Amino acid sequence: MPMMKMLLFSPEMFYLAMAAVFFGLSLQRKVNARSSYVIAMALASAGLLVAVMSVKLEGMLFFDSYRVDFFSQVFKVLLALGTFLVIFVCDELKGVEESRHPEFYLLLSVCTVGMMMLVSAVELLTVYISLELSSYSLYLLVPMRRSPERNIEAAVKYFMIGACASALMIFGLSYLFGVTHSTYIVDIVKVLPQVISQPAAIIGLILTLSGFFFKQALFPFHSWAPDVYEGSANQVTVYIATASKMAAAAMVIRFIGFSGGESVFLKNTLVTLCVLSMTFGNLVAIIQKDVKRLLAYSSIAHAGYMLMGILSMTERGYASAIFYAAAYLVMNFACFMVILKISSDGRNLKIKELAGLHNRSPLLAMTLMLGLFGLAGIPPTVGFTGKFYVFAAAMEQGYLWLVIMGMVNATISLYYYLIVIKAAYLLEPVEEFPAIPVDSRYRVMSMALVVVMVYLGMFPDKFISLAEAAARSLL
Amino acid sequence: MLMVSMEMSQFPILTTILLSTIIPLLVILFIPDDRPQLVKQVSLLFSGIGVVLCLWLYVNFDVQKGGLQFVERYLWVKSLGIYYFNGIDGINAPMMLLTAIVLFTGVLTMWNLEKRVKEFFALTFLLVAGVYGVFISMDLFFMFVWYDVSLFPMYPLIAIWGGTRKEYGAMKLTLYLLAGSILILPAIIYLWVQGGATTFDLFELQRIGFDLTTQKIAFVMLYFGFGVLAGVWPFHTWSPVGHVAAPTAVSMIHAGVLMKLGAYGIIRLGMTLCPEGLHYWSELMALLATIGIVYGAFVGLAQTNLKYVVGYSSVSHMGIVGLGLATMTVDGINGAVFQMFSHGIMTALFFSAIGYIYDRTHTIYMPDLGGLSKTMPVASAFFIIAAFCGVGVPCMASFWAELLVFISAVKTYPVRGTLAVFGLVVSALFMLRVVQTTFYGDRNEKWAHIPDVTLVLATPRIILIGVLVFFGLFPRLILDVIQSAVVPFVSSF
Numbered sequence: 029m030p031m032m033k034m035l036l037f038s039p040e041m042f043y044l045a046m047a048a049v050f051f052g053l054s055l056q057r058k059v060n061a062r063s064s065y066v067i068a069m070a071l072a073s074a075g076l077l078v079a080v081m082s083v084k085l086e087g088m089l090f091f092d093s094y095r096v097d098f099f100s101q102v103f104k105v106l107l108a109l110g111t112f113l114v115i116f117v118c119d120e121l122k123g124v125e126e127s128r129h130p131e132f133y134l135l136l137s138v139c140t141v142g143m144m145m146l147v148s149a150v151e152l153l154t155v156y157i158s159l160e161l162s163s164y165s166l167y168l169l170v171p172m173r174r175s176p177e178r179n180i181e182a183a184v185k186y187f188m189i190g191a192c193a194s195a196l197m198i199f200g201l202s203y204l205f206g207v208t209h210s211t212y213i214v215d216i217v218k219v220l221p222q223v224i225s226q227p228a229a230i231i232g233l234i235l236t237l238s239g240f241f242f243k244q245a246l247f248p249f250h251s252w253a254p255d256v257y258e259g260s261a262n263q264v265t266v267y268i269a270t271a272s273k274m275a276a277a278a279m280v281i282r283f284i285g286f287s288g289g290e291s292v293f294l295k296n297t298l299v300t301l302c303v304l305s306m307t308f309g310n311l312v313a314i315i316q317k318d319v320k321r322l323l324a325y326s327s328i329a330h331a332g333y334m335l336m337g338i339l340s341m342t343e344r345g346y347a348s349a350i351f352y353a354a355a356y357l358v359m360n361f362a363c364f365m366v367i368l369k370i371s372s373d374g375r376n377l378k379i380k381e382l383a384g385l386h387n388r389s390p391l392l393a394m395t396l397m398l399g400l401f402g403l404a405g406i407p408p409t410v411g412f413t414g415k416f417y418v419f420a421a422a423m424e425q426g427y428l429w430l431v432i433m434g435m436v437n438a439t440i441s442l443y444y445y446l447i448v449i450k451a452a453y454l455l456e457p458v459e460e461f462p463a464i465p466v467d468s469r470y471r472v473m474s475m476a477l478v479v480v481m482v483y484l485g486m487f488p489d490k491f492i493s494l495a496e497a498a499a500r501s502l503l
Numbered sequence: 504m505l506m507v508s509m510e511m512s513q514f515p516i517l518t519t520i521l522l523s524t525i526i527p528l529l530v531i532l533f534i535p536d537d538r539p540q541l542v543k544q545v546s547l548l549f550s551g552i553g554v555v556l557c558l559w560l561y562v563n564f565d566v567q568k569g570g571l572q573f574v575e576r577y578l579w580v581k582s583l584g585i586y587y588f589n590g591i592d593g594i595n596a597p598m599m600l601l602t603a604i605v606l607f608t609g610v611l612t613m614w615n616l617e618k619r620v621k622e623f624f625a626l627t628f629l630l631v632a633g634v635y636g637v638f639i640s641m642d643l644f645f646m647f648v649w650y651d652v653s654l655f656p657m658y659p660l661i662a663i664w665g666g667t668r669k670e671y672g673a674m675k676l677t678l679y680l681l682a683g684s685i686l687i688l689p690a691i692i693y694l695w696v697q698g699g700a701t702t703f704d705l706f707e708l709q710r711i712g713f714d715l716t717t718q719k720i721a722f723v724m725l726y727f728g729f730g731v732l733a734g735v736w737p738f739h740t741w742s743p744v745g746h747v748a749a750p751t752a753v754s755m756i757h758a759g760v761l762m763k764l765g766a767y768g769i770i771r772l773g774m775t776l777c778p779e780g781l782h783y784w785s786e787l788m789a790l791l792a793t794i795g796i797v798y799g800a801f802v803g804l805a806q807t808n809l810k811y812v813v814g815y816s817s818v819s820h821m822g823i824v825g826l827g828l829a830t831m832t833v834d835g836i837n838g839a840v841f842q843m844f845s846h847g848i849m850t851a852l853f854f855s856a857i858g859y860i861y862d863r864t865h866t867i868y869m870p871d872l873g874g875l876s877k878t879m880p881v882a883s884a885f886f887i888i889a890a891f892c893g894v895g896v897p898c899m900a901s902f903w904a905e906l907l908v909f910i911s912a913v914k915t916y917p918v919r920g921t922l923a924v925f926g927l928v929v930s931a932l933f934m935l936r937v938v939q940t941t942f943y944g945d946r947n948e949k950w951a952h953i954p955d956v957t958l959v960l961a962t963p964r965i966i967l968i969g970v971l972v973f974f975g976l977f978p979r980l981i982l983d984v985i986q987s988a989v990v991p992f993v994s995s996f
Contacts, residue, residue: 407652419692420583420695423689423692423693423696431689435686439685442678443678446658446674446677450670453659453663492580492583
């Protein structure tokens with residue numbers, strides 16, 4: 029029954045339809061920013077609903093190159109949630125020309141479709157095409173920023189480094205194909221663990237992974253992140269920092285899952301990348317003055333933490349990475365939402381401009397503080413529970429030193445998060461800034477984020493079971 | 504604790520005590536900014552409830568039966584084996600009482616606070632929630648969660664309301680203490696993995712019993728991790744700086760209760776789960792503790808700032824706790840736990856007295872204060888009594904604690920024990936010197952206009968002195984409780 033089968037594809041279809049709507053709107057001569065925002069918001073909410081409703085679906089599509097399982101569906105929900113949250117903060121999309129707003133939403137929807145396809149793709153060419161679909165949308169979104177300051181530099185950097193990563197990746201894919209004689213992951217999984225000790229196979233896998241590491245901004249594929257975070261419009265930064273990280277994490281989990289966990293060389297490589305990424309990201313973040321750049325470096329460090337769960341290559345390890353990814357989405361969004369709200373005219377924000385935030389808006393200050401404490405891994409926030417879970421998974425495989433390194437890094441990171449919190453709570457502003465108007469929508473969103481961050485931190489049982497179910501469906 | 508007697512009590516008293524700090528926290532957040540007096544009243548009410556509950560707990564603790572009482576245990580996270588597991592035994596019962604008393608007197612001490620009152624009391628309650636949580640938790644995961652919850656409010660509390668070099672002191676203290684958790688968290692997870700990765704329940708892990716290598720590794724990590732907070736030499740340097748920077752009530756809670764969390768963590772996690780590890784590392788523990796005692800006394804001798812003096816005397820006194828634990832004898836551990844309690848009350852009294860003097864004179868520089876007892880005899884008396892207690896004068900709680908520790912220390916480690924006693928003599932010398940320069944000598948006309956303490960303002964200090972003298976006169980009331988846990992504990996070594 030082809031109709032029933034196409035139901036499996038419903039989240040992707042929905043976002044494709046959303047893209048079509050905005051394509052139509054972008055053809056109009058006169059653009060109404062307000063109405064396109066309302067439409068986008070409505071569609072994004074509906075999209076989230078569709079993604080949640082299709083979470084239980086299972087099946088194969090398109091000559092078995094496309095697999096719908098609980099793992100992919102969980103990540104589709106996360107992607108839909110990320111997209112919803114990003115569109116939520118687009119009500120004051122000052123960073124992008126008003127006439128370009130429909131195109132902005134169009135690219136956002138196309139990118140989401142690409143990432144949703146990515147997390148379900150189980151055939152190498154499908155993987156590559158989905159990845160490029162999402163990447164090209166992002167390459168276009170970055171230079172959309174109105175101000176001519178650094179957006180072009182950021183866009184070119186992103187494109188060049190992205191193209192290099194793609195080249196490396198397709199090179200790696202060709203090696204994988206050469207070693208296993210198949211582009212279907214089902215077949216590769218059967219062959220790969222036996223040949224994983226061969227240099228060609230291991231290099232193929234690592235090169236393939238580097239394409240996703242680029243998306244994740246893992247060291248040494250991170251160099252685009254600070255400039256792109258700084259150069260793009262704030263909302264685009266939020267999208268790159270939240271939704272696009274989810275897809276990358278999903279793919280790293282999936283591809284490392286293929287290796288079967290036998291290769292010592294692969295493990296050592298991943299451990300090295302993990303330590304370097306955490307340490308580099310955290311150390312460089314200390315000296316940042318721009319909040320977005322600071323969060324960019326912190327995202328490099330967080331890619332390292334996520335990798336720590338993945339490299340234990342056990343069900344618990346993958347589950348912990350999924351849990352951490354979801355936690356990261358919420359915490360990171362909480363921080364970005366506050367930043368967006370403070371810089372309502374769409375420019376970048378320096379740390380010292382946060383001074384006196386607790387007077388200008390106590391609610392936003394609290395949201396920011398909890399988000400940052402979450403990122404630093406302080407209980408009872410979800411960030412702590414995520415880190416604990418990741419560390420537990422790694423320790424189970426005997427990585428005592430790696431866990432200690434992780435804790436050292438968590439302490440380093442606390443230093444710069446505290447600097448931001450200090451600015452918001454302790455510093456008195458040089459000039460008196462007006463209070464920040466927080467309308468009821470943002471009020472509810474802030475409260476919801478605070479509650480979710482604390483609730484998931486205190487009562488993680490259900491969500492850990494969910495993450496474990498997702499990890500099981502993967503293996 | 505070979506056989507842990509467990510029974511679920513009908514009424515979840517321990518959770519209620521936790522709630523007595525979490526409810527006021529939420530209530531305070533919803534009180535309007537322009538009603539600071541209401542905030543203080545709510546704080547006083549709930550901290551008073553805490554005292555009543557902890558006192559009830561202490562009195563109703565069955566010394567004959569011993570073991571773990573008032574147990575609450577629920578499965579929390581199934582796949583990792585985390586339990587919400589609370590209980591009271593002879594070691595944490597006095598700690599709960601200590602926390603409640605220090606919080607209550609701390610709230611009273613801060614009655615005149617005017618700056619950002621709401622946030623101050625909310626953060627204080629959050630801190631104390633963490634402290635209560637660590638003391639009652641019998642699950643490793645929850646212990647760590649509460650431990651961190653108790654640490655991070657210190658940063659804003661010092662950085663906003665602090666005094667000298669507050670931002671530096673706050674950052675140093677926070678990073679030092681969280682650096683301690685760099686070792687604690689991996690050690691906890693390591694023990695969990697070695698125990699089969701199925702449970703964080705302290706007693707189930709204890710029953711599993713770890714091999715020697717595991718115990719050695721885990722114990723040293725836990726010892727140094729918690730040792731940072733307990734002010735173990737050479738990781739003590741945050742403590743004097745932090746004390747000087749902190750506002751009065753925070754110094755009270757911090758030196759009085761928070762430092763005890765470190766020692767408590769070593770007992771509860773390190774010594775319970777890794778007795779063999781304790782055997783292996785006890786020599787080092789005794790050595791570092793002795794150095795701490797002597798070093799704290801000598802450095803204290805050179806200080807001219809009242810808060811630094813108390814800070815270094817804390818290093819010295821916490822060394823006594825460490826030395827008592829390192830002896831691995833019933834008397835030594837009894838004395839160590841008793842010392843934790845009496846030092847907590849005593850330091851709270853110290854900081855409370857200093858806070859009162861500082862609020863009036865705006866200096867804690869000793870030579871400036873000279874002859875203070877002539878203008879403020881009562882206020883001076885509080886400090887002098889605390890100093891006597893610190894020196895170990897009989898009839899004060901510390902006397903018994905220090906006596907027990909030193910007797911068993913000299914038996915177990917003759918050289919180090921004797922050195923430690925010598926350190927105590929030096930600390931007596933420095934305390935008397937402090938008292939002399941600050942309170943005696945010529946009357947200082949600069950402070951002549953300052954009125955002495957009124958009865959209302961003296962209340963918190965009178966309560967603290969009362970507790971010190973009460974347990975100094977009736978030490979059995981606390982030693983029996985402690986002993987009910989320590990005797991089975993030592994026999995399991």
